[in-house]
Amino acid sequence: MQPLSVLIVGVGGLGKCMVQEALDRGLRVSVLVRDRAKLEAELAEEILARLSKTKVGDGTHAKVLDEVMPGSDVVLSGRGADLDLARELATAVKRNDIKKLCWPGGTTNVMADDGVTPNYKRLLHLGSWVEGAYRAHGACIDAIRQADINYVIFCPGRMDSAGRRSPDVRRSVRINRDAGPFVSYEDAAWVMLEAATTNTYDGQLVSAATKF
Ligand SMILES: NC(=O)c1ccc[n+]([C@@H]2O[C@H](COP(=O)([O-])OP(=O)(O)OC[C@H]3O[C@@H](n4cnc5c(N)ncnc54)[C@H](OP(=O)(O)O)[C@@H]3O)[C@@H](O)[C@H]2O)c1
Numbered sequence: 386m387q388p389l390s391v392l393i394v395g396v397g398g399l400g401k402c403m404v405q406e407a408l409d410r411g412l413r414v415s416v417l418v419r420d421r422a423k424l425e426a427e428l429a430e431e432i433l434a435r436l437s438k439t440k441v442g443d444g445t446h447a448k449v450l451d452e453v454m455p456g457s458d459v460v461l462s463g464r465g466a467d468l469d470l471a472r473e474l475a476t477a478v479k480r481n482d483i484k485k486l487c488w489p490g491g492t493t494n495v496m497a498d499d500g501v502t503p504n505y506k507r508l509l510h511l512g513s514w515v516e517g518a519y520r521a522h523g524a525c526i527d528a529i530r531q532a533d534i535n536y537v538i539f540c541p542g543r544m545d546s547a548g549r550r551s552p553d554v555r556r557s558v559r560i561n562r563d564a565g566p567f568v569s570y571e572d573a574a575w576v577m578l579e580a581a582t583t584n585t586y587d588g589q590l591v592s593a594a595t596k597f
Contacts, residue, residue: 388412390437391581392457394444394474396424399489399544400463402574404432406550407461410578413437417444417453445469450477458484459581461471465489466518471525485578486537490526491572492542493519495561495590504563526590537580540592541573542566547585550575551595558593560586565594 389437390413393403400416407414415438418424425433433439440454443451444464447548450473454460459484464470471488490575493505493515505519529536547569551557557564557578568576572595580586 387456389458389582390415390436390456391562391578392417392460393463394460394470395463396427397463398546398570399573399577399584400566401427402570403461403463404428404436404545404576405579406545406571406574407533407581408432408435410582413469413529414575414576415453415457416442417442417449419443434534447473447477450482454478454481454483457571458571458579459487460485460545461487462489463579464515466491466527468522470572471528472532475529475534475536477524478534479532482503483534485537485581486529487539487577488525488529489577490538490540490590491518492540492592494522494526494538495540495559495592500562506562535587537586537588538590539573539576539580540590541568542592542594544568544573545572547597548574554595555579556585558591558594562592563592564592566594568572568593569595571592 394417440453497507508515550571
């Protein structure tokens with residue numbers, strides 16, 4: 386059987402780790418980026434050589450998406466809080482009969498521990514950005530749901546590179562609950578690829594946290 390084919394849209398901090406995680410899992414990996422030179426500066430030559438397809442274009446352009454998506458099983462976005470991108474990716478996933486869209490949201494958009502309080506309400510003391518983030522991520526989540534596709538929304542706290550994946554990231558994953566304020570790009574990429582390759586988190590908002 387052919388390995389699963391994933392398309393990663395946007396190769397920034399999270400996207401770069403998703404490329405590595407997907408290759409480590411033996412998947413076929415394509416990327417869509419706006420700037421080839423940036424991609425080549427970010428990824429080692431050995432990684433670039435293992436990509437099935439590198440498409441340069443904007444993920445908010447339907448024509449670009451219809452050129453790059455065929456042949457992919459799952460699409461993972463390396464960019465969130467972008468309503469145009471959410472709408473375009475979701476509708477293109479539907480049009481191109483892709484199995485699933487995995488999308489990064491924010492920890493503002495899961496529930497707090499009690500399962501009743503929206504988590505952003507618990508975080509409002511951190512600043513006015515909290516409500517803005519909640520609304521921006523929420524608009525994307527709504528657009529994805531309205532597209533009537535299979536999806537997983539990953540809702541991290543702050544992300545940054547830790548240089549390696551935690552051995553126990555699976556144990557930190559929570560469904561529609563806040564897992565903690567920080568998750569490494571490496572652990573976040575593990576969750577996104579786990580969401581892409583299994584049906585464990587289909588239709589859910591999930592979070593995870595890295596603890597040192
Ligand atoms: N980092 C955090 O602490 C954090 C926390 C919670 C949630 N998030 C969410 O997670 C997402 C990923 O985080 P990150 O830190 O990896 O972000 P990042 O480093 O800024 O990466 C985003 C990538 O998306 C690409 N991109 C943007 N618009 C695009 C488009 N229209 N078509 C194709 N590619 C596009 C950017 O490419 P260019 O180089 O061309 O601009 C960039 O490489 C964020 O967008 C955010 O919504 C992040």
